[in-house]
Amino acid sequence: MKPYNPHETEPRWQRIWDETGQDKVREDSSKPKRYVLEMFPYPSGDIHMGHVRNYSIGDVVARYSRMRGFDVLHPMGWDAFGLPAENAAIKHNSHPAVWTYGNIETQKASFKRMGFSYDWDRTVVACDPEYYRWGQWIFLQFWKRGLVERRNSPVNWCPNCETVLANEQVTEGECWRCHGAVEKRDLTQWYFKITDYAQPLLDDLEQLGGWPERVRQMQANWIGRSEGAEIDFVMCDKEGNAPQNPYPQDIVTVFTTRPDTLFGCSFFLLSPEYKGLKEMVAGTEYEKPVNDLCEAAAKVSAVERAQGDREKHGVFTGRYVVNPVNGEKVPVWVADYIVADYGTGAVMAVPCGDQRDFEFARKYNLPIIPIIVTKDDPLFAKLNGQKERIVSSVDWDSACDTEGILVQSGKYTGLTGGKHSEAVDAIMADLIAQGKGKKTVQFRLRDWLISRQRYWGNPIPAIYCDDCGLVPVPESDLPVLLPEDIDLAAGETLATHKSFAECTCPKCGKPARRETDTMDTFTCSSWYYLRYTDPHNAHLPFDSDKANRWLPVDQYIGGIEHAILHLLYSRFFTKVLNDMGMVSFTEPFTNLLCQGMVKDANGETMSKSKGNVIAPEDMIAEYGADAVRAYILFMAPPDKDLNWDEAGLAGLYKFLNRVWRVVHDLVGKAGEDTLFKGGSKEEVDGFKKVLLRERHRVVGKVTEDFERNNFNTAISAIMELTNAAGDFLRVAPPEKRISCQTCGPLCADVAEVMVKLIAPIAPHMAEELWHEVLGHTDSVHNQSWPTFDADLAVDDDIEMVVQLNGKITSKITVSKTASEDEIKNIAQQSVAGVLATRNLSIVKAIAVPGKLVNFVVK
RNA sequence: GGGGGCGUGGCGGAAUUGGCAGACGCAGCGGACUUAAAAUCCGCCACCGAAAGGUUUAAGGGUUCGAGUCCCUUCGCCCCUACCA
Numbered sequence: 003m004k005p006y007n008p009h010e011t012e013p014r015w016q017r018i019w020d021e022t023g024q025d026k027v028r029e030d031s032s033k034p035k036r037y038v039l040e041m042f043p044y045p046s047g048d049i050h051m052g053h054v055r056n057y058s059i060g061d062v063v064a065r066y067s068r069m070r071g072f073d074v075l076h077p078m079g080w081d082a083f084g085l086p087a088e089n090a091a092i093k094h095n096s097h098p099a100v101w102t103y104g105n106i107e108t109q110k111a112s113f114k115r116m117g118f119s120y121d122w123d124r125t126v127v128a129c130d131p132e133y134y135r136w137g138q139w140i141f142l143q144f145w146k147r148g149l150v151e152r153r154n155s156p157v158n159w160c161p162n163c164e165t166v167l168a169n170e171q172v173t174e175g176e177c178w179r180c181h182g183a184v185e186k187r188d189l190t191q192w193y194f195k196i197t198d199y200a201q202p203l204l205d206d207l208e209q210l211g212g213w214p215e216r217v218r219q220m221q222a223n224w225i226g227r228s229e230g231a232e233i234d235f236v237m238c239d240k241e242g243n244a245p246q247n248p249y250p251q252d253i254v255t256v257f258t259t260r261p262d263t264l265f266g267c268s269f270f271l272l273s274p275e276y277k278g279l280k281e282m283v284a285g286t287e288y289e290k291p292v293n294d295l296c297e298a299a300a301k302v303s304a305v306e307r308a309q310g311d312r313e314k315h316g317v318f319t320g321r322y323v324v325n326p327v328n329g330e331k332v333p334v335w336v337a338d339y340i341v342a343d344y345g346t347g348a349v350m351a352v353p354c355g356d357q358r359d360f361e362f363a364r365k366y367n368l369p370i371i372p373i374i375v376t377k378d379d380p381l382f383a384k385l386n387g388q389k390e391r392i393v394s395s396v397d398w399d400s401a402c403d404t405e406g407i408l409v410q411s412g413k414y415t416g417l418t419g420g421k422h423s424e425a426v427d428a429i430m431a432d433l434i435a436q437g438k439g440k441k442t443v444q445f446r447l448r449d450w451l452i453s454r455q456r457y458w459g460n461p462i463p464a465i466y467c468d469d470c471g472l473v474p475v476p477e478s479d480l481p482v483l484l485p486e487d488i489d490l491a492a493g494e495t496l497a498t499h500k501s502f503a504e505c506t507c508p509k510c511g512k513p514a515r516r517e518t519d520t521m522d523t524f525t526c527s528s529w530y531y532l533r534y535t536d537p538h539n540a541h542l543p544f545d546s547d548k549a550n551r552w553l554p555v556d557q558y559i560g561g562i563e564h565a566i567l568h569l570l571y572s573r574f575f576t577k578v579l580n581d582m583g584m585v586s587f588t589e590p591f592t593n594l595l596c597q598g599m600v601k602d603a604n605g606e607t608m609s610k611s612k613g614n615v616i617a618p619e620d621m622i623a624e625y626g627a628d629a630v631r632a633y634i635l636f637m638a639p640p641d642k643d644l645n646w647d648e649a650g651l652a653g654l655y656k657f658l659n660r661v662w663r664v665v666h667d668l669v670g671k672a673g674e675d676t677l678f679k680g681g682s683k684e685e686v687d688g689f690k691k692v693l694l695r696e697r698h699r700v701v702g703k704v705t706e707d708f709e710r711n712n713f714n715t716a717i718s719a720i721m722e723l724t725n726a727a728g729d730f731l732r733v734a735p736p737e738k739r740i741s742c743q744t745c746g747p748l749c750a751d752v753a754e755v756m757v758k759l760i761a762p763i764a765p766h767m768a769e770e771l772w773h774e775v776l777g778h779t780d781s782v783h784n785q786s787w788p789t790f791d792a793d794l795a796v797d798d799d800i801e802m803v804v805q806l807n808g809k810i811t812s813k814i815t816v817s818k819t820a821s822e823d824e825i826k827n828i829a830q831q832s833v834a835g836v837l838a839t840r841n842l843s844i845v846k847a848i849a850v851p852g853k854l855v856n857f858v859v860k
Numbered sequence: 861g862g863g864g865g866c867g868u869g870g871c872g873g874a875a876u877u878g879g880c881a882g883a884c885g886c887a888g889c890g891g892a893c894u895u896a897a898a899a900u901c902c903g904c905c906a907c908c909g910a911a912a913g914g915u916u917u918a919a920g921g922g923u924u925c926g927a928g929u930c931c932c933u934u935c936g937c938c939c940c941u942a943c944c945a
Contacts, residue, residue: 216864339943349945650886718884803880808926858925
């Protein structure tokens with residue numbers, strides 16, 4: 003027997019598969035389609051165990067799907083635009099494309115070495131003009147549909163790098179590149195109006211039953227729908243008159259989910275960024291303290307802001323507003339805990355029901371008016387009989403429960419209060435009638451800021467003309483090519499590039515300037531899965547018929563870190579493309595598997611900066627790709643985080659060796675390496691029976707496990723079949739395996755079944771065994787998945803447990819065809835002695851066929 | 861603060877609908893083969909106990925004939941999100 007040698011067989015089969023086009027998409031419409039997709043990687047350099055895990059899972063699903071008779075699309079590409087390439091280019095005084103394409107080649111070689119079955123003719127590389135031109139085209143279509151907006155907003159700005167940063171590029175208030183402090187700035191930037199799709203993005207989560215619940219939850223939270231009301235407060239001065247110094251608005255609108263608590267509003271808050279705030283205090287004694295507070299608030303980084311228990315700061319503005327329900331005048335403060343970009347940036351403070359307002363009121367000695375209490379609260383009786391309004395409850399140490407009965411609330415007193423309560427309905431009905439408010443829905447979701455002041459991205463196809471204003475680049479002029487001659491190390495950018503911005507206005511023909519911002523890389527990853535269906539289309543991003551055949555993706559696999567951003571953006575793109583009539587579906591990914599992270603042995607996340615990144619190369623060199631694939635799948639269920647520990651890898655290598663030997667031995671080709679040690683006829687018959695049962699049971703089990711993505715237990719089951727075969731081989735003489743009329747066919751069948759079962763996991767070894775040992779000429783990966791007989795998967799006689807009051811007392815063996823009564827009888831006989839000695843009698847008998855019998859006894 | 865998840869041997873993990881807890885593997889121990897080692901093969905391997913037997917799924921309680929699984933309380937860990945009004 004030839005020893006198992008992955009170092010020779012793996013590269014050989016990889017070469018043959020390449021030559022025969024084994025992994026090409028068949029486009030065979032006589033078969034049902036299955037689109038198996040793994041999130042495409044960023045070409046950061048060498049691959050690490052996280053990649054190995056992600057793509058091993060995908061490859062098993064793809065290979066298994068082919069054997070199940072599906073026409074499979076299983077492509078791979080690169081998310082190739084982005085900052086690291088630029089940083090590397092600056093560091094090495096080179097060009098981002100050099101670094102990027104170099105890394106792509108490295109990664110591609112590693113993927114091939116792992117034996118992943120991708121159709122490399124369909125590769126999509128995001129920085130390829132043939133791909134990004136269609137990103138620009140899609141941008142223009144979005145623009146036509148009113149989904150593109152250029153507007154002024156507060157954004158994260160790094161003064162050192164002179165660029166806008168995404169939230170994820172700001173860590174602990176510092177720029178991740180230069181570690182300078184990030185500022186909030188009002189800048190005019192490009193946005194995709196994803197908020198137009200907030201409701202369908204939320205509603206359609208219901209359809210995504212094939213997604214992990216937590217991802218759906220995370221998206222729902224991110225979209226953050228809350229029902230409430232906008233209520234108008236009229237602004238005035240201390241005497242209740244219209245304010246004297248000029249101020250652009252005299253009505254301030256708040257958003258609240260709790261209009262029922264209006265009577266508890268004892269002060270009013272504006273965010274430091276509130277528009278018009280500066281004018282409001284200009285020239286008054288409040289100008290300096292207000293401006294000081296605003297400046298201090300602006301210096302607080304986003305991350306610091308997010309740290310829960312920060313002390314709240316505020317100052318009085320000199321203004322008041324009139325509470326629309328009772329005409330009461332309440333002071334207007336500016337407070338640093340009010341965020342500008344949620345709701346209206348103005349809040350009615352109800353300290354009795356809101357912990358934050360409560361703390362603020364305590365700190366600045368503002369009134370706390372109890373207006374909602376539970377019935378059993380002693381305050382309820384007290385306040386009901388009270389004539390004077392109680393405006394402070396000094397004995398409280400925190401805000402109270404906000405579900406209960408309204409008190410001190412004028413004509414609404416006595417109504418039940420709460421989020422969707424009768425008090426809300428009553429108060430809102432009156433406010434609406436008086437024109438002081440309206441019901442509304444707020445989303446937490448913000449529009450998507452897509453412009454970046456970076457070179458290595460997809461240029462935004464827009465032109466500024468002094469006469470015509472903002473003009474889209476005509477579709478016929480696409481792509482707007484990134485200029486190749488740029489000296490990033492010298493600080494050159496698209497904006498300072500000598501000729502990139504020069505152009506003529508497509509409308510009037512006069513000299514104009516090109517937009518020099520590029521798009522967020524997440525725009526590239528929002529539709530790449532569509533391009534795979536038609537990767538060489540020169541007229542459109544993709545052909546609708548092709549996309550409609552392959553999409554939605556049947557199994558999408560990737561890291562949880564994309565739970566919101568990429569997956570939400572892709573859903574948004576799909577919905578817009580559906581509205582455009584380009585695709586017939588509204589959700590891109592039917593089933594989603596979020597694989598767990600691969601951490602180091604100490605449970606630390608792997609990262610280049612920590613220097614604890616583990617690459618598969620050395621392991622492949624020692625044990626081969628099949629063993630590495632099998633081990634990472636065997637280590638843990640796919641969605642669980644795992645701490646990398648190489649110790650078990652040798653065990654899986656041993657297992658593959660065992661399969662190798664057992665398959666040889668089953669068909670009489672092990673030679674001197676046979677497992678045969680000798681055994682009695684009884685042993686031979688016994689192990690043969692077990693082997694037949696295991697052959698059918700394990701096929702059933704592995705099939706079920708693959709359907710549910712339980713790769714670890716699938717491998718366990720294959721180990722069990724291998725063990726059963728080993729037991730049989732040890733006792734049955736080698737000649738019996740070919741010559742015996744019952745053993746021979748069984749051995750041949752088990753050998754084929756084992757090779758097929760392991761083919762998706764260890765594709766090279768399976769292929770080698772299939773050809774060299776089992777003598778086939780077609781690929782094992784083109785075979786159909788083995789079937790099984792459920793009847794043969796169970797022994798004729800089943801062992802069952804007999805319990806007394808749930809405690810195991812004896813075991814019985816019954817025929818699998820035995821009736822419930824027969825089982826109970828046999829069980830009762832088995833415990834008769836025990837019942838007699840303990841003087842017990844049976845009250846009730848519960849039989850679970852195939853499992854146990856439980857007697858309730860007294 | 862809000863939301864989600866988890867807690868099983870020395871370790872990774874299994875137990876699919878409430879039905880024999882610890883499958884499968886790693887590590888460990890013992891044995892066979894070998895001059896020896898490696899490889900391979902066999903056996904043992906939750907805890908206490910010499911054994912009989914008892915105990916055991918973070919802790920406590922509940923529902924049930926029966927609970928790792930369902931419910932409640934407490935503790936611990938992880939992830940997401942956040943002054944969201």
